[in-house]
Amino acid sequence: MSTANTPNPPNTRRLLLDEAARVLAEEGPAALSARRLVKAVGASTMAVYTHFGSMPGLVREVMREGIGRFEDRVGVVGEGDDPVRELVELCRVYQEFARAEPEVYAVMFGGSAMAGFELTEDDRQMGVRLLRYPRNAIRRCAAAGRFRSDADADLLVRQLFAQMHGLAQLAHAGYIIGVYGPDDVLAGTLRDFAVAAGDDPERAAASVRSGLAG
Amino acid sequence: MSTANTPNPPNTRRLLLDEAARVLAEEGPAALSARRLVKAVGASTMAVYTHFGSMPGLVREVMREGIGRFEDRVGVVGEGDDPVRELVELCRVYQEFARAEPEVYAVMFGGSAMAGFELTEDDRQMGVRLLRYPRNAIRRCAAAGRFRSDADADLLVRQLFAQMHGLAQLAHAGYIIGVYGPDDVLAGTLRDFAVAAGDDPERAAASVRSGLAG
DNA sequence: TTATGGGCATAACGCTGTTATGACGCCGTT
């Protein structure tokens, strides 16, 4: 085994990935080009192809690292005595990541065309894996008697996934404006989700307030 | 006034728009290029700029026509004696449009980068206008005693919007797979939405079944 | 010491959106 994976020297691959993430975050997907990246790190276009095979390949690697950061955020939500609150916290973390890295988020879940980049089955698997955290939380809600005992965690987690994704995307696109903003919609959605799953409306509202507060 | 808006002769503008919609639908946003379009209709690249100002301008016009077709679909959902069923029907029509024209739908709601195209405030206004249909339905649900009398239609319609958008986008990206598919998630989401809004679980389930059936 | 192979620069290919220029034909006006 060579030193391929050990980034001891400031290697070009690392520099390209960081610059790509920076440009993506600061100027959006349209500003991302191979020539711009290699110029910024003082390399030639070949660097992109020796390290990533293609521009979509580089985007894929940026996305994979984004998934890693997403998991890091999700992982620190610990269990406690209120599983509904934890479910809410997971959703808050979800929205916070989508707001912090909207372009990476968009690539992760298919919301960005990005000049030929397409999600692979492996990419989707990595995304779906993230659902185990809220699914476990939902199961513990049912076990704790907050949700109906026959609550179907597999179905409910998909519903919640769609709700969180839709809110993140529409908020980023500027569609959640006017009387109610993204935070209002998030709070309402989570309360209604818990209530429909069987939780007591008052307790649900309290857990949502507590979980969104931080 | 000249004949600018009357498409009596098979004019280039119309041909370009139709070809663009066709390419977008059949091969995706990456396949859409000015040179390809003008070659298909036997014109030069200038045609794009005389008629649309730029490629993003052309995409914008394709999107506007898509909004028109969306409104046509939504408009035929008539009122009856079950407002919950009508709300469900509106959501079914929403999902059907997103499935029939996924690329146009993605452009409409910011889910596609499309090489420099960005939503304008006017575009968003046109999208938000579509929400008056479900908002009215929600108000009639409350008036009919199905939803709580203090149900906030402005908040609920945003929640529903986010849920429908998230489901449409994730389904298109291939993320709603496994035990439950998009139709299952849609049915569950709509039932839970109605229940959380105050509807009786049995009546909600019946209205969802009826509204999704057609 | 030599051979192997990864990283990279150069230069080129065909593609993209965009534009300056100039020509054509239609239309309302004088």
Add this chain to the structure above:
DNA sequence: AACGGCGTCATAACAGCGTTATGCCCATAA
């Protein structure tokens, strides 16, 4: 009837894009 203006469009060009063939350099392994 002749004119001017305007909308439409073809040609050709520019810069930038992703991608690749070629060959050099240099570190490591034999």
